[in-house]
Amino acid sequence: MTQEENKIMLDEIASLVSKWKDKEGNLIMILHELQNFYGYVPRPAALELSRALHTPLARIYEVITFYNFFKLEPPGKHIISLCLGTACYLKGSAILLNEIKGLLNVEEGATTKDGLFQLDVVRCLGCCGLAPVIKIDDKVYGKVQKSEVMGILSQYNNHQEESVK
Amino acid sequence: MDQKIVFIKDTGIENDRTKDYYALFLNLLRENSLEDQVQINRVADIGIYNQGLVVKIFEQDVIYANVKEEQIKEIVLKTIKEGKVIKELLFQSPPKQLRIVLRNCGEIDPENxxxxxxxxxxxxxxxxxxxxxxxxxxxxxxxxxxxxxxxxxxxxxxxxxxxxxxxxxxxxxxxxxxxxxxxxxxxxxxxxxxxxxxxxxxxxxxxxxxxxxxxxxxxxxxxxxxxxxxxxxxxxxxxxxxxxxxxxxxxxxxxxxxxxxxxxxxxxxxxxxxxxxxxxxxxxxxxxxxxxxxxxxxxxxxxxxxxxxxxxxxxxxxxxxxxAIGTEKSKGTKVFALTGKVKNSGLVEVPMGITLREIVYDIGGGMISSKGIKAVQTGGPSGGVIPQEYLDTPVDYENLQKLGSIMGSGGMIVMDEDDCMVDIAKFYLGFCVDESCGKCVPCRIGGYQMLALLDKITEGQGKLEDIEKLKRIALAMQKASLCALGQTAANPVVSTLKYFFAEYQDHIVDKKCRSHKCKHLLNYSIIQDKCKRCRVCLINCPVNAISGDKEQGFLVDPKICIRCGKCYEVCKFNAIAKE
CATH class of the missing domain: 3.40.50.11540 (NADH-ubiquinone oxidoreductase 51kDa subunit)
Structure with missing residues (x-):
């Protein structure tokens, strides 16, 4: 971490802590904001937070690791959320999962080698009427067929994005 | 002069074209110099789903559904300008619903x-x-x-x-x-x-x-x-x-x-x-x-x-x-998220005491395919399945509990003959195992062991005594877990065992999954009459389990086959049998 990055981090944490310090049970909310800022919770930030809140680092890590939402690793450029909720499962989302894993050569919860995609499995995005559902970043693809997966993913590869620019 | 208010929303599921329709409406209103008299709003949810463009006109209190692009002009000229209702476009709302909780959803702007x-x-x-x-x-x-x-x-x-x-x-x-x-x-x-x-x-x-x-x-x-x-x-x-x-x-x-x-x-x-x-x-x-x-x-x-x-x-x-609404012990209405193999998926709010059949057929519009309904699942991972012979049961807390399910928060998932009940039980249990917090032993270890047994059964390695083991662990989890998650985690297994024991037997004794879901129990073979000897399956098989030549025909070797289904997918002549 460069000195400049370090300063940004210290400022961010100081402002979060001053915003939340008077509210009880603030740790989870601070972690949410920290993750919004970085996309994950970097270890130096957790260490600094532990100092600022006078809370042991173990207490912070115990919370981060309990909740699925918090990440300790930087996310991929595009985040694929594949729904394995009941409605999607019944309509074949497990098949889509295998297809994506095969196409991108990536496991659940991991990032592709080029850092382009991260594959997350989620339990219900709350749009069961569209099952099976894949969400990439903020875009929701409904009623996806196995044969369409390749086409959807290819919209996100670097090459095409550059050509659009 | 008061403005006429019109709501529009494209409820189609492909891509939402509300924006385009909005522009069309605006243009037409301008052409007819109505733009000052009509306020047209795009809404995010109008309470109707999968019915194409839906237009709601407050003055006449009419709702049009499945409106085609070219019909917008007719709506502007007839209904908005002259106040005439176009009967063919009227939305036939499914009766039987009663909206108390959802009273305003889709009716008002939630941000105002x-x-x-x-x-x-x-x-x-x-x-x-x-x-x-x-x-x-x-x-x-x-x-x-x-x-x-x-x-x-x-x-x-x-x-x-x-x-x-x-x-x-x-x-x-x-x-x-x-x-x-x-x-x-x-x-x-x-x-x-x-x-x-x-x-x-x-x-x-x-x-x-x-x-x-x-x-x-x-x-x-x-x-x-x-x-x-x-x-x-x-x-x-x-x-x-x-x-x-x-x-x-x-x-x-x-x-x-x-x-x-x-x-x-x-x-x-x-x-x-x-x-x-x-x-x-x-x-x-x-x-x-x-x-x-x-x-x-x-x-x-x-x-x-x-x-x-x-x-x-x-x-x-x-x-x-x-x-005054509902049954003796369950009052009022309940919102369900009706999903699965039913034609109209969506949120429905019904008075307690309505039957499952009414929900699935009258409101949900029946099954998507011609495959028969097998069961309705309520209560999510804490609930159970209700087989089709009980579809006429009035829905309330007590009745669902008697059937071995629960009301739950309101998930209602319709399953057909393509859904394997052992697989479903495994799916729900897998969810609870993932989500178990690990604090108490019955839930943490019981769930894991039950899941391992179900894995064994769906892989064709199950024994009949595994059923007894499943029941014993389930009882321990129900009695001894700390919270409702563990106490109810075994419910999907218990209820599928109760109503669909024959399916477990099929998996264990005959090593067959009649719904073709459990891939380890499938056998692929080539139907020689249909096979055109094109070799596509042979080329695509990742483990070279298919052998033969154009004269003799081709065969799948079940000992090498990993049941990936690739041959079944690539065959253009439906010459691969899956059973």
């Missing part, structure tokens, strides 16, 4: 508090603080017979009364909006469509039990719901409906939002409390119940989103009005 107020919003709160008799609210709820809609069905009035009667100055109320049940999105619908109705319910809860602080515990996975609740809270503060001296009374009340972080167990009330306190969301033994020792050890009433959305109408129209 004035529209909620125009629909009698905050009138119940006004009535309550002016009368200033909190006990009367609890009395009215007792008359109404409202029970908790989060799943367990505990009488709401009793929960409030117990919290009210605990002697302690500081008390809390919490709205549980941590909807984690896979395949259910009732709470999301209400929070996104009508957040003020829930906020009003929460303020009334605070007033009734004597709390001055409330928390909204919302799933972080629902960003739009979080955003709408935040906005609605800010508006309520601006209007003097939250904060000090609400509506000129002595009642002070504040609401804060806390975000969940992706843990299903946090729907359990003691785990939810731990999470609001900023800790790991693990449950603790009860008693003491939260009504005695809850958030920061203070008396706390926790209510589900749907329960709270019911409160204001009950206070306004009276408990007797509500109690």
């Amino acid at each position: 508090i004035d529209e909620y107020i125009a629909k009698d919003g905050y009138q119940a709160l006004n009535k309550a603080v002016q009368e200033n008799k909190p006990e009367k609210i609890i009395e009215e709820l007792k008359k109404s017979g409202l029970r908790g809609r989060g799943g367990a069905g505990f009488p709401t009035w009793l929960k409030w009364k117990l919290t009210r009667e605990t002697p302690e100055a500081q008390k809390y109320v919490i709205c549980n909006a941590d909807e984690g049940d896979p395949g259910a999105y009732m709470d999301r619908g209400v929070l996104e469509g009508d957040p003020h109705s829930v906020i009003e319910g929460l303020i009334l809860a605070g007033f009734a039990i004597g709390a001055n602080k409330g928390y909204f515990y919302v799933r972080a996975e629902y960003p739009l719901a979080v955003q709408r609740v935040e906005l609605a809270l800010a508006q309520a503060y601006d209007h003097g409906l939250l904060g000090k001296n609400i509506l000129g009374s002595n009642f002070n009340f504040e609401i804060d939002i806390r975000l969940g972080a992706g843990a299903f167990v946090c729907g359990e009330e003691t785990a939810l409390i731990a999470s609001i306190e900023g800790r790991r969301g693990t449950p603790r033994p009860r008693p003491p119940y939260p009504s005695v020792k809850g958030l920061w050890d203070k008396p706390t009433a926790i209510n589900n989103v749907e329960t709270l959305a019911n409160i204001a109408p009950i206070i306004l129209k009276g408990g007797d009005w509500y109690a």
